[in-house]
Amino acid sequence: MERRENDSALKFISRRSPVMGTRGMVACSQPLAAEAGMRMLQHGGTAADAAVAIAAALNVTEPCSTGIGGDAFCLFFDARTKEVTAILGCGAAPAALTLEAVRERGITGSELPMRGALAVTVPGAAALWEDTIKAFGKLPLAEVLQPAIELAENSFPVSPVTAHQWAEDAVPLMKASGAAAGAFLGPDGRPPRAGQLQRNPDLAATFRSVAQHGALEGFYKGRIAEAIVAALAQRGGVMAAEDLAAHRSHPTRPIHSIYRGHTIYEIPPPAAGVAALMALNSLEQDAAFPKAAWGSAEHLHALVESMRLGFVDALAYNADPEATGVPTADLLSKEYAKRRRAQLYRAEQAATMVPGDVTPDVVTAPARPGGDTVYFCAVDGAGNGCSFINSNYMGFGSGIVPEGCGFSLHNRGYGFILDPRHPNCLAPHKRPYHTIMPALATDPDGNLFATFGVMGAYQQPQGQLQVLSNMLDHGMEPQAALDAPRFSVAAANAAWGPACVKHSKVLLEEGFSEEAVTGLRRRGHAVTADVGGHARMVFGRGQIIRRDPRSGVLWGGSDPRSDGQVLGW
Incomplete structure (x- = not known):
């Protein structure tokens, strides 16, 4: 008799110990993808090789959330130099996608159609996979992609x-792509x-093209590029x-801030890492917070209000810095955090949040739905760490599958705002605001402390805030930090613009x-309590690998809210 699956099926009825190792470790949301990453480490690869192998394997095993048709970001810690490098794998809007062209099509609101072809920006994952290996890896691209091909x-x-999740996301996919959606359906035509x-030979052929010819010739030119252009043209x-x-x-320097003596690194704008760092800067101002019992109203209120302070300014000012000015340094200054905290924070009352005083004339946009993403990380035996994230944005992204390619195209362009007064307004060659954000932390001596992240739309900065505080303020090991119940600031979790x-x-x-x-509730928060079942997805799905600099012992945790796995060696 077939077992019926429903929301009550996701129960937390067992516990996990942290996974340990010394020669290498991987953590991700799918066990088969974790095996792909571990294979790279055991074949002499670095943390970067392992991360890219995981990225490709997750495209196969969790295609509703991620894939080569989406965007990705990488943070890499070099154990020899103790330097952290960021590589941005986010594509821009097409040259012909102007605000005027959108209005001429009869789109009058403040957002693009969520699932349409206009929401597809250039997917950046393929180039980032190759560039990450070239910069930090040891193995050839073909070897790194082989587990996913298999x-x-x-x-x-x-x-x-x-x-x-696959079943929930499949309906828009089937509507948008018709026969091409068959790559993601079973023999009976159902998810x-x-x-x-499940098999996906078209995706295997795509990976073979990239492995043989490289990302530029094997993905951004030739058969696959032609299929992408044709699929989008057919749909407007x-x-x-x-x-x-x-x-x-785009290789660049990460942004960072210091919390409890540890340096926390994030991807710079247009990614949302600035929101997490502002929340940490605000929380650090609270002298009473470390004394509050974990899970108490005092503890939660301090975290929630710090996160709201981070969100209200990030949603006002964050955009593509190559297209518009983003006052990142001002937003991340400790002086600004102190001033904003004094201005708005009250220990016994939820504040009415308003944007700060960094720049004037900020407009707002309407609420947006959440997203689908995978976060994963790897640390090798030499102590190098790779924190990586890959995303379709929403389930199967735009829902558009290029013919014969086996992947869906993301809908990251839906993150633009169609208002010329907003820094995140749509423009040709411009990158939209990105919710995805891998993180990495070093200890006071500059050694790798942890690679970590919590995937899931606007839960990402608040998930990071909570698991990092669990470790640094409450001494939790990685698995316990992920197991602990979480909150979600729900309006900001699905919104664009500070008014939310x-x-x-x-x-x-x-x-x-x-x-x-x-x-x-007594402090004025509108609370929905006891969220369980598959609705737990709103709290994000995280992975953590922590490294002891003295012994080299690795401690890993994988979120119970997903199918995840840590493998240590």
Whole structure:
């Protein structure tokens, strides 16, 4: 008899110990993808080789969340130099996608159609995969992609949580792509169920093209590029072959801030890492916070208000810095955090949040839905760390599958705002605001402390805030830090523009006390408590690898809210 799957199926009824190792470790949301990464480490690869192998394998095993048709970001810690490098793999809007062209098509609101061809910006993942290996890896690209090719060609069993999400996301995919969506459906024409074997030979052919010819010739030019342009043109898109051929990854310095003596690194704008760092800067001003009992109303209120302070300014000012001015240094200054905290924070009252005083004339935009993403990380035996994130934005992204390619194109352009007064307004060759944000931390001596991240739209900065505080303020090991119940500032979790934070709601996962719920409500927070089942996805899905600099011992944790796995060696 077939078992029925429903929201009550996702119960936390067991525990996990942290995984340990010394020669290398990987952590991601799919066990088969974790094996692909571990294979690279055992073949002499670095943390970067392992991360890219995981990225490709996750495209096979969790295609609703990620893929080569999306964007990606990488942070890499070099154990020899103790330097952290960021590489941005986010593509720009097509040259022909102007605000005027959008208005001429009858789009009058402040956003692009969520699932349409106009929401597809140039996908940056393929170039980033190759560039990450070139910069930090040891193995050839063909070897790194081989585990994913094997999974796609030979079939793999679909994991339970992924099957649930896959089914929810498949409807827009089938509507947008018709026959091409067959790469993501079972033999019966339905989304695959948990335990069902699934193949994707078209995706294997795409990976072979990239492995043989490189990303530029094998993805951004030639057959695959032609298929992308054709699929979008058939649906009213304006992307040209020249848009794809012109794409390049963007190596740069990460942004950072110091919390409890540890340096926390994030991807710079247009990514959302600035929101997490502003929240940490605000929390650090609270002398009473370390004394509050974990999970108490006092503890949660301090975290929630710090996160709201981070959101209200990030949503006001964050955009593509190559197209508009973003006052990142001002936003991340400790003086600004102190001033904003004094201006708005009250220990016994939820504040009415308003944008700060960095720049004037900020406009707002309407609420947006959440996203689908994978975060994963790897640390090798030499102590190098790679923190990596890859995303379709929303489930199967735009829902558009280029013919014969086996992947869906993301819809990251939906992140633009169609208002010329906003710094994140749509423009040709411009990159939209990105929710995705890998993180990495070093200890006071500059050694790798942890690679970490929590995937899931606007939960990402608040998930990072919570798991990092769990480790640094409460001494939790990585698995315990991920297991602990979380909150979500819900309006900001699905919004663009600062007005949404003014009266944001707070979701609380199952596991918090009634006293904590009552205490938050007494402070003026609109609380929805005891969120469980598959609705837990709103709290994000994280991975952590922590390294002891004295012994070299690696401690790994993988989020129970996903199908994830840590492998240590």
